[in-house]
Amino acid sequence: MTLDAAHAHDYSHNTDIVPAHWRTPRPQVKATVEDKIFDALNTAGTKVRVRRNETIFNDGDTASHTYRIASGTVRLCRHLADGRRQVADFLSEGDVFGLTDEDQRTCSAEAISDVTLLAYPQTQIERAKREAPGVNREILSLITRKFLQSQNHLMMLGRQSAKERIASFLLMLAERSGSSEGDTLPLPMGRLDIADFLGLTIETVCRVISEMKRERIVGLPDLHSIVLNNIDALQALADGDDE
Amino acid sequence: MTLDAAHAHDYSHNTDIVPAHWRTPRPQVKATVEDKIFDALNTAGTKVRVRRNETIFNDGDTASHTYRIASGTVRLCRHLADGRRQVADFLSEGDVFGLTDEDQRTCSAEAISDVTLLAYPQTQIERAKREAPGVNREILSLITRKFLQSQNHLMMLGRQSAKERIASFLLMLAERSGSSEGDTLPLPMGRLDIADFLGLTIETVCRVISEMKRERIVGLPDLHSIVLNNIDALQALADGDDE
DNA sequence: CGCCCTATTGAGATTCATCAACTGCGGTGG
DNA sequence: CCACCGCAGTTGATGAATCTCAATAGGGCG
Secondary structure (H helix, E strand, C coil): CCCCCCCCCCCCCCCCECCHHHHCCCCCCCCCHHHHHHHCCCCCCEEEEECCCCEEECCCCECCEEEEEEECCEEEEEECCCCCEEEEEEECCCCEECCCCCCECCCEEEECCCEEEEEEEHHHHHHHHHHCCCHHHHHHHHHHHHHHHHHHHHHHHHHCCHHHHHHHHHHHHHHHHCCCCCCEEECCCCHHHHHHHHCCCHHHHHHHHHHHHHCCCEECCCCCEEEECCHHHHHHHHCCCCC | CCCCCCCCCCCCCCCCECCHHHHCCCCCCCCCHHHHHHHCCCCCCEEEEECCCCEEECCCCECCEEEEEEECCEEEEEECCCCCEEEEEEECCCCEECCCCCCECCCEEEECCCEEEEEEEHHHHHHHHHHCCCHHHHHHHHHHHHHHHHHHHHHHHHHCCHHHHHHHHHHHHHHHHCCCCCCEEECCCCHHHHHHHHCCCHHHHHHHHHHHHHCCCEECCCCCEEEECCHHHHHHHHCCCCC
16 A cells, blocks of 8 residues: 555654754755745655655555655656556655645656655645745746756657666766765665666666766766766767767 | 747738637646646637748747637648757647747747648746646746656657657657547647658658558558547557567 | 659668576575 | 575677668649
8 A cells, every 4th residue: 555545644664853953955056846835834844755766655655745755756657557657757855745735646656666655645635835936936836847858858759769877977966966976876776767767778877887887977986876977978968960 | 020029919811809719729628737837827828820831930040929729730840950840749730839038949849731820929927827827837837847748759759760759759749649440530730740750761651651551550641630440559669669 | 644742651770579598785593 | 604595687698679761652732
């Protein structure tokens, strides 16, 4: 049974109240759109722990809560009947998911690592929308950003080669985490997750990353890190300046 | 120069006021989300005509207006430097596009057929958001729907074969136009547009459609129509029940 | 009627998927 | 502490799907 499918109160193992500092989990000066939305709730949410590879909710479940990530990484994905899978997004600390007006989930959410979530009943979100002016605008801003991300993703899947997709993917992760040349980028997801995000097979992902390593564009200190030796080269690859 | 790039008042050839019946352009009982948003504007918008293959706005343009389609078909797409193109959406009568809080376009909009648009300055939209309660909610609902469409699109591009994509595409068009078995579906876009929507080449699109014709799943009375002889077969193909 | 643009069909090249073997690391238990 | 086990990742060989290049067909408009 997934969390959404469970009764709202059935968090017997984890009803702690969240420390206040989790409101602004990332070290940054400006409040994010996510911060603004959740500050307006005036409630800390229910803390939920999910272990690696467990499902948070399934496509088709009733949407009872909105979640914010306190720690860990989550993937949003859709499955076809025959097991094929498309990962739509990777989410990490501070990110929000499951925020929707629809009453049914249209994708599943799964924990890539052990994850701590803050769960907010949809009714609380609805109340905040009514009572806090500006929350609607922030939510709109959030989904607009997600929509634009999705358009980028479409271009990657529809029109880029395997190597271009991987380069774009690494640049996307670098931008999200604020990494720059020489930094070590955490890669919390496995190769299969990357493959399913990029519309490739795990073997192709491995081969392309290995090739980039041979070309000294990236370094691979361990399975869950990648060193960005040459961002310009990555950018050139992503832009198709290869031939 | 695209429309957005032009001055807001430079519609010398088309400043007519739009007839009232355009508020609800499609024959349906219920008002669409689009209807609700534009009814709240209490203004008919400026009529703009755009000829086939002309650009309405470009990626990167300043976003000055929101558009609603009175007649014709529009594609939203993004271009890579080397000319590769990804079509993100096809829009037809009654559909809205260019509605954004951002001040820059993140895709281009191009006329697939001769098109008549209603243009609304973003300031009017902003006013409606402030003054008409519920408009925010309708806009949120609209973009949420677009986001879900985009997720479907991702699955098509990332994980479906050419034949599955074409079957899914035809079913999507059928659903949008309310067509059912035996109906003739209008296909206003050319083969290249379809290819760029599905992440395929024009040759592959032709071959797959020809194959479906040989299998009597569809009929091709002319280039811009397709007869849905067997929706169940299309559904089976889209679901991957092929092997 | 003829031209031009788009679509269609064919042949060969390419990219990526598939199938299969092997590696390496982390955890577990002797 | 070390050996074994299992899973995730990597690499190689082969094949299939789709792209590319090229030639032909068709349809609408002047």
